[in-house]
Amino acid sequence: MPTDPTASGPITTERLVADLRELGVPSGATVMVHTSLRSLGWVVGGAQAVLAALRETVGPDGTVVMPTQSWQLCDPAFLAETPPSWWPTIREHLPLYDPATSPSQTMGAVAELFRTLPGAVRSAHPHRSISAAGPQAARITARHPLDCPSGEESPLGVLVELDAWVLLLGVSAAKTTALHLAEHRADYPGKRTIGNGAAICVDGVRRWVSWQELEVHDDDFVAVTEAFAADTGLVQTHSVGAGQASLLPMRPLVDYAAGWFSTHR
Template identity: 70%
Template sequence: MSTEQLPFPSGPVTAQRLTTDLRALGIRPGSTLMVHTSLKSLGWVVGGAQAVLEALRAAVGDEGTLVMPTQSWQLCDPAVLKEAPEQWWPVIRENLPLYDPAVTPTQTMGAVAELFRTLPGSHRSSHPQRSITAAGPHAVRITSRHPLDAPAGEHSPLGALVELDAQVLLLGVTAAKATILHLAEHRADYPGKRTTPSGVAMLVDGRREWVPFEELDVHDDDFVDVVDAFAADTGLVRVGPVGEATAMLLPARALVDYAAQWFSNHR
């Protein structure tokens, strides 16, 4: 039996190094910054997710606002997830936990986002499946509205981010993770655009009920393509190293404006 010795990274990645890299990428104090990150991609981070959050906070400063998606897919309608046999769906709907912003964990959002939602001073939006968490001066404005049937629409946290001229940071993840592009899908007009049925367990007049709703059928299959086109056509995308990862910094407003037209022309 033999084992392969995997190479070590170039060295331990500290919070200070991450902050320096983030500043070099173009993040400035006072920024409103939506972050999508893979902790593993950053290398051997001293202190893990806590250190990453310290670096992000230092990069935007006390006057800046950090934002992360904190979605909880486990509360979705089983008919949407299709992870269980159809005959189980009624039992699942009757027994899914109610959404609690302080308790409900994220799913597939990563260790940094999961820690971020629990920090004192973080504000989490009310959508039981597609929540957004923010911390900083604009946190309440970003998270105060989150319509059940339009979780990525104009009156969602994504709309507030565009109004605030936020930046989007892809930290070791691809453009397929750029949640802000779902707002561009809402704005675009393309063949096959449709809504899809969904549902969630909620309290209605103090009683637990299953609440059905319709939402836009969104997908990220062409998100990498639209970001590549945006970068080539505008020159507004900054790419550079952060720790051991490749990071991408994008302006939210310009990206959404561009992507809405691109989806209309290419979908």
């Protein structure tokens, strides 16, 4: 991205659509999008325009998907950002997750707007929700077990079944949520589960529920994606607005990364 976001001039929805098509985003595709609005330059209409461009590009038969995670609702012990003496109070007073109203955190302005759109469907996981809009949205978001936020039973598993695409729109491969599914499939030293929890409504009563989930990492996501690109030639890149974008096929990426993690971690 240029230092001055205005250096590339005003970025219109029409320009974004043209750039996305040049990148190779197929009409009718299911696409999991990770994006930074700021990286795209001075977009006329901001996040609203980016969403319009994405939906126009995939068309009425396509489905747009975004992570809409709400880390603020995690167990305080999992986050380890507050003194342990605070944790009982935090657990007692954390809000219940509400797909309609719980804001996403660290997902960016585009994803936060996307989850509120008419027709968007959000999965039920209180921390790692996925939102989708389009013909495959209900199927993608139907199941999201507490103890499987990024495994086979999560929306990520469905996205692989659908031969979805990953679109990195002005962000690095470190943001590729689909690679967490590869971590589930891989076998590597130190692989372990970690405790987490959330306030859940059980039979109409608010309860604190705890579970074990895979401890995931993203520090080698850029390296595995670069290796995938070099070994397969399946990564398409192009400028979108003032930023750089990459388009990756999810199934081959996850398959490759599962083997790579098993031999490189």
